[in-house]
Amino acid sequence: MIHFVGAGCGAPDLITLRGAELLRQADVVIYAGSLVNPALLANCKDGCQIYNSAEMTLEEIIEVMAAAEQAGKAALRLHSGDPCLYGAIREQMERLEKFGIPYDETPGVSSFCGAAAALGAEYTLPGVSQSVIITRLAGRTPVPEGEELWRLASHGASMVIFLSTGMLEEVERQLMMGAYDEDTPAAIVYKASWPEERVLHCRVGNLARTAAEAGIRKTALVLVGKFLAGTKERSKLYDPAFTTEYRKGTEK
Template sequence: MTPVYFVGAGPGDPELITLKGKKLLEKADCVIYAGSLVNHDILKVCSPQTRLVDSSTHTLEEIIDYMIQEVSQNHLVIRLHSGDPSLYGAIQEQINELDNRGINYQVIPGVSSVGAVASRIKKEYTLPHGTQTLIITRMGGQTPVPESEQLSTLAAHRTSMVILLSSGFIDQVVEELSKIYPLETPIICAYRVTWPDERIIQSTLEKISQAVKEAGIHRSATLLIGPFLNHSERYRSYLYGEWINENRHFPFS
């Protein structure tokens, strides 16, 4: 029986899907995609005969039943998720159901908005002699977060931090972060990064809430805070230090 493929569609730009993901889409009999979260231009590589199903109008049980119906006919089924499926992809509950039914599956990673935002603002999260840790988290909402993972608790580490799925709670985000960071601390809100209507707001902790609200942003945005946003010219890696000429020989030198 053909396995179900969970494929990461990337952050939005159709060219940021992996080659493996694109090849699977080209051969797919059925693609169950994540509604408005996936750029529909990505689906243009599918065959005209491919059945396209918007998962936003279906329950988990309906999605699983549809997968089983298709794979039982040896059809190639793609479950297309935005970004990378391993980050807030809600794939574990689907995987559990497939395991219970003895259905094989594979997961194809994708480019996350975490990496896409860094590329757009031309920054590195992990700086030599600076922060070496990246925290990826979200504000508690309908789905709560553990007490030990409150934003203020994580921010106390003062490392690079990416806050997903939280622009709709921007006031609470600011309240939590301001327990640790001064109000003049730089913060970025990146809306629908790599999409045609991408918008990146660079502000301070004091003014970001108003800026986000004025822009009408309440979802599909990534928030960034941490030392890596400051000027980083002083951070130089050991890997490419001056000692390199004394310890390495390059064939082209």
């Protein structure tokens, strides 16, 4: 069995209980060395074989997994955040299926959740936004037609932009082609939940300058939207006049 485990967004204690237990039991661990906090490897037992996938190809990763399976060893693939976002897990799973090797997946705390926590923010505020767009700017890795940043920006929803900190001038340009203007609230969160976490508040029109002045070029998320300005109206859920399945509302 190959276990795919989300390591969480950085802090070692943000891995799930299930993920931590699987990590302690693993005989072989392949971790995303460019993004996973190495402090998590302290959970590995003595004699565990540890591989850094940042230095490996897909073929080499699968070879290690297959060898572990053949030897009857428990293998674990440790991804940053939650593996379902920009984790390149599906191609690994398809290879394992081809070779008849079983696998399972344990989710983790994504960095977009860690970034919101660092900001004390809520993406889905009544009267402000009820949708969250998670995306990236096209770079060396393209995006499908119709998913260009400027097109998604037309919705004006809460937005989280991954893997784009080195291209912020273009991010600014495309955001302002959509529903955002230069004064729309924005934030840059560097290494959410890590000891070196940094939170920078800014506006869409000065994203690039803010990052440059702080010396941030990678490993950061860009958050955009009016949700960063706070609430506009209270939620119905806890409004005393609102009736729910569990509570009868009162007159205003």
